[in-house]
Amino acid sequence: MSGVLLSAKGLRLAFGGVKAADGIDLDVMEGEFLAIIGPNGAGKTTFINMSTGYLKPQGGEISFAGERILGLSPRAIVRKGVGRSFQLPQLFTEHTVLENAALAVASREGFFSALTPLLRPRWREEAMELLERFGLTGIAHTRADALNEGARKLADIAMAVALKPRLLLMDEPTSGVAASEKMAIVERLATVLRDARVTAVFVEHDMEVVGRFADRVAVWSQGRIAALGTPDHILNDPDVRREVIGIETGGSHAAA
Structure with a gap:
């Protein structure tokens, strides 16, 4: 990894009284696969939408490759080299x-x-x-x-x-995919992206996928990053497993 590619500082966004982003600070390193996990409603997709121009935060900054992209349209951000895929395929x-x-x-x-x-x-x-x-x-x-x-x-x-993005943000790339197909699909995807030297951020609920393919894991909780570290560190933290991801100690599946 050769430096920060995407940088988010102090991102804040509320919908009514619900804080979807409550001071998010996150640097995505060039070349890494970063998984974002956490319960539904924690603000994971909101972060992707802010990073790709679909939502504008009420506070904070976002830069890509050292250049401010906050306020640009989604199409302009794509032209800068930031791609995304959606939870529901847009075909x-x-x-x-x-x-x-x-x-x-x-x-x-x-x-x-x-x-x-x-x-x-x-x-x-x-x-x-x-x-x-x-x-x-x-x-x-x-x-x-x-x-x-x-x-x-x-x-x-x-x-x-x-x-031809430098960074690809994916919102639940395995949602709806049959369990028998999931690992083969992610293996293919990871191979293509690494061969093309594309940095990846992906929201994921399957902890087996996260443990196998992520370099780092960011845990979202109530609009904040509750924990950040390697898969081994995050997925074996009893507090994270029980209180944030929704996994009972000794279990292997996240709550939806």
Whole structure:
């Protein structure tokens, strides 16, 4: 790791009387995989939304690669090199997986139309190469609305990677994915991102995924970071397991 890539300082945001961010300070190091865990409503997705321009904090600062990005639009932040995927995949369901990926490649170059990927073979070629890295060539010509949840998740993240981000923020990349598929999907995803030298921040409820793939873990609780450290340190802390994650000592699954 070679330094701070994303830096959040003093982030504050409240919805009515609920503090979704209550003084968040977090540095994401270049090259790391950082997992964000904690109960629902703790402010995890709020942090991702603030970091990608979908929400503006009421206080604090956010910088990326040393440059202030607070107040920029989501599209402008993408152009700076920050990508994201959503808990619910954002695919064009009436188009094939290849067409979705080609559309993402086209949009990176400033084109955004449902037809443009069909017009330039080099975009489709790059898209097919990307799908090969994600193990999706076998379903390249399948419509997105016919995919299972695991394939939909991978296709959605492939579209984000097509934009060539330096940092990718993922909101529950394994939610809805069958248990039998989960580890293989995350293994593929981690391999692609590490090979492309993409730093990753991911919200996750599956502690087995966190323990296997995260370099560091940040525990969210009531809009604050309650703990930050290595997976071994965090996942074996009895207080964190019981009071924040919702795991009884000796258990292995987080509360939703």
